[in-house]
Amino acid sequence: MVTEAKPKTKRQIVTLTINGDEHVSLVKVNTTLLDLLREEFDYTGTKKGCELGDCGACTVLLDGEPVNSCLILAVEADGRSVTTIEGLEKNGKLDVVQEAFVNHGAIQCGYCSPGMILSSRALLNRNPSPTEREVRDAIAGNLCRCTGYVKIVEAVLAASAESKA
């Protein structure tokens, strides 16, 4: 009988730039990016909902693009840059999208808000003047059980208008 060599790749060093700061950790390779952010680095603004890619609560920006962090293994994101909701505020000032969500009553329980705001921020980065339909398409992967979406869409359109003013 040949005994198989015990696998040695169960843990790996992962380096991420999170909200501009470099973070290094030795992670089990089956850790999701979501769990690494929340459990290891305390970025608990990134929410855990369905864990299957359906709800968008776990949305973060990976190299600027919104993704479901529950579907991505941390090791797959090694060397890349992540923006969480904590990273949007600059010098103590909320981002215009965050500001607009507050002012338009687009937040009720708040569980969907971090993901919703990051999806909206990414939309405005690639398309500064979206139509209502484009806003709805961009946040289609972010489920909200409270607001009915109307206030959220209003907030994103307002943030777009304000950014141009």
Next chain:
Amino acid sequence: MIVPEFDYLTPQTLNEACALLGEYGSRAKVLAGGSDLVVKMKNGLLKPDYIVSLKNLQDLKGIRYEAGTGVIIGARTTHNRVVENEILRERFPSVSAAAGTMAAYQVRNIGTIGGNLVNAVPSADMPPILIALSAKARIVGLSGERLVDLEEFFLGPGKTVLNQDEILAEIIIPDQATTGSSYIKFGLRRAGSLAVAGVASSVMMDGEMAEDVRIVLGAVAPTPLRAREAEAVLRGKKVSQELIEQAGKIAAAESKPITDIRGSAEYRRHLVDVLTRRTLKTAIEKGHV
């Protein structure tokens, strides 16, 4: 939810990846975007001992045009890149549109066209339009590479012609004389829902004559299905409303749907009729859209 443990392998070349897959056989799984694999592992449906990540294989990413060959899409290209790509938008906007019907924006930044094909789920959104456009799969394995018509690629739910050591490298949409193509997906919501049925049609029109027609049905059989009898109704004929209606009915009769939570077999057959007519009309009147 916990992803079961595995060994993580990150080959630097396609050859190395094939060697690892050949060595570990059914104990290994390829990881592209992971939007299917990670979900299946969390649900306990798959517990591979080894994961072979394609993340370092940059050659498998991107879309290019080669005169005399066609549009070449790397298997690791994500859906959003297919949606936005200028080459596709100019030549085959129907392919970009099909990619845009999938999931939602975040998943489309993760999921890849290769994963969508190799997954071989009957409701997958990319196979019908790609088969309608006679696309080919470039497959690389330990003993070299081969080109397979995408139409021959699918063997059953979750089953493709890929051997254990093989990787889907590229999808090639050949230069062609088709004049129009269209995919319409019917889902229960506008986003984040799988196809209850999806139909793609391509046509090669000469004035009002349909020189060639391809109709491909999704989510109504174990694999994507060519509706050959429906195609024959139109091929070589002057197109008329009556013939299009006849093609719809025949395509519905050719489909082999099942009843599941998304819809009954009867409803799916009705959808095939409607979507066949709509995609044919769109392809005939509007070109590749």
